Amino acid sequence: MTDYIIRNGFVYDPVLGINGDIMDVAVRDGKIVDAGDVTKATEIDASGMTVMAAAVDIHAHVAGPKVNVGRNFRPEDKLFNCNVGSGVKRMEAGFSVPTTIRTGYLYARMGFGFSMEAAMPPLYARHTHEEIVDTPIIDQGALPVFGNNWFVLEYIKENEVENTAAYIAWLLAQTKGYGVKCVNPGGTESWGWGMNCETVDDVVPYFDVTPRQIVDGLIAANEMLGLPHCMHVHGNSLGEPGNYGVTLDTLKIAEGHKPNNEFGRESVLHHTHLQFHCYGGESYASKSFESKSKEVMDYVNSTDNITFDLGVVTLDETTTMTADGPFEFHLSHMNSLKWANTDVELETGSGIVPFIYNPKTFIAGAQWAVGLELGLLVKDPMKAYVTTDAPNAGPLMRYPRVYKWLMSAKAREDMLNNVLKYGDSIRARCYIGELDREISLYELAMMTRAGPAKTLGLGHMFGSLKAGLEGDVAVYPYNPESDTDDPEKIEYAFGNCATLIKGGELIIKEGEVVSNGRQKRTFWVNAKTNENPVVERDISEKFKRYYTVTQNNYTVEGHHYMPNPYVIEVDATK
Amino acid sequence: MAKITLTPTKTPTLRLEAENICPDSFAGKSNEEIANLHVFVGKESQALGDYFEIAGESGSTAAETTIVINGDVNRVKYIGMKMSAGEVIINGDADMYVGAWMSGGKINANGSVDAFSGLGMTGGELIIKGDAGNYLGAAYRGDWRGMQGGTIRVSGNAGSDVGTFMRGGTIIIGGNVDVHVGTHMEGGTIIVKGDAKSRVGGQMVKGDIYVFGDIEVMMPGFQYRKDVDSEVDGTTGSFALYEGDIGERHGKSKGETIYGKLYMKH
Structure with missing residues (x-):
């Protein structure tokens, strides 16, 4: 394997406390090593450029049945949006629901090394993994959804945390999943009965449990197992005016829970796309609607066991997709488009x-x-991760635009003054006009690398340039000394990295994709638990009684669905 | 106005995808440059000059350019696609997507055109002397934004799915139409001077459809309201007004529900 040394870039690494120092970064045998340790390395000149560890995406919908239905029912998303293949590059297409190939290339151009698929329906885990395998270059994992699962609802109703944990461990192994995702806890199941859970204390029909119990039980089970990632929740009443109270109720469930893991993770609850959950008022009209980001952030800033991602709306035509069935039904009646x-x-x-x-x-x-x-009000950027809940609040390719808005008050002013029609009422109803903070490159590295890696329990592999970590390095054509005059330069640079090394392999050379990556891996977590005959019996019973498939046709068999797995072993037998 | 003439010299083995046959692409270019514009044959990119003899000259802007195609181009797609100004005259039959997404200018097709012509167009004129294929003035597959402006006039017959997801503009068919007229229509006017088969105005939200001849099978979601006298494209007559599609969502204006209107000539 070729060794690389990236010379003279401005290096940003919050884990090592490096803030824009001009340094060399070296990669040998796929890992980061001290620059002094390499001798016969290929030299890459990064002078005048920004060097960071490759970015880590904690939440995006980029693989699986929902994404594919989005592709199928939106052929217009690919209209006039297609690049023919050339050289090693394969054809890529699509905007909000890109092909797997474009997804891989987009991540590479934006300098990412890892992405977490945010919602995998366990029954369709096979499909999800097939798409992950077809997505080039980046390492990926997927979070199965648990928040409306009948086993979970029944165990939690009886306060059986141990059984919940045993079931989670079983399902992760069956679906080759990475952690515990919980979408509109209880609400999606309620919707099967024509209802929803709008607060954390609404009761799920038949199962007789509340979202509060579900979130609490899943956190407890997650920490009992000691999984690398914490419980990852999309709370109730997403997108509803006045929902911030529900959000605070959800976040407060984390009080009293302590992280228990061997991965350095400090969070017990990750609230995703928090933007959709910080609304005040009673309607979407400018007379009523107001931002409650400050109220929510005041609470988050006072805690030490909660993390979140932003879910910034990028003002595009996009495709919304979520396991929150009732929300999408509601949305389809708002805009009368297809559903x-x-x-x-x-x-x-x-x-x-x-x-x-x-x-x-x-x-x-x-x-x-x-x-x-949310990104500007957070005190510790290690808690706040940049996402667009791709593609829900905006397409994946818009991440660099979000960086620009976070890093430049000028860019935000330009939006409020020249692009948004109701800039003045937005200043009046939201906090944006009062915030002049500009996220620094060092803070951006926390929000896109060190932070998400730590909360995913992958700080020992990604998010830093510390010796021994994965050889994932991105070089952006951005000079932090001379390119500060124009915020557009931020957006351009972070969407067009000059060099990407992934796992020690050169993927982007001088801005061009030169390899489709040879060692793409699928991450999953194998949690060993003690034998649990109750759960085993329940599983066998449910498959006989209710599932349309047998257990044999449910399991994701490693050899076909994940040719290159990376297993994180967790021992929860003690 | 400068005139440039294209004469087909050979029949493509596969269909030719020639969105470059458009005043916007030709404007300000020499004939040599125009001959080098790409056309797709399957996945291969070839030159326009491989298939056409090019004579005359193009104008400096699209508005000053008239393209005349002398000969059958019934295996050439996308003629006049996205054109914004100028004129295209087709002396022969053309393949699919003639004038698709056009926003201005004029296309005179003196023969017939195939499916998806005038797709999603927002302005300009598309005049077809022969027949039109299916999905005339409709929306692209999956899209909800069909024809939004401009005029399509067909002297002959049109196929099925005329004006699907139409939102504005006018389509006039001199002859008959096949099934599905103005499906999901949310604005604009469709005038059928001959007969229509069935499913006229299915899931129609708003807009006007006139049928001078017969509708073989009427949609159940339309209700007779009253008789009205009106002048439609130069023809004065008495029409029976139906409103629908009752099963669809409908907006309100000044307290009254706005339905799609279907006029049948007495």
């Missing part, structure tokens, strides 16, 4: 609706403001 919906047997549901965040409307601009406010 796809699925009920996934005992496990979850989902819906898909195209959506246009129109900058000429008040509400889209206000949503844009709320997402950025």
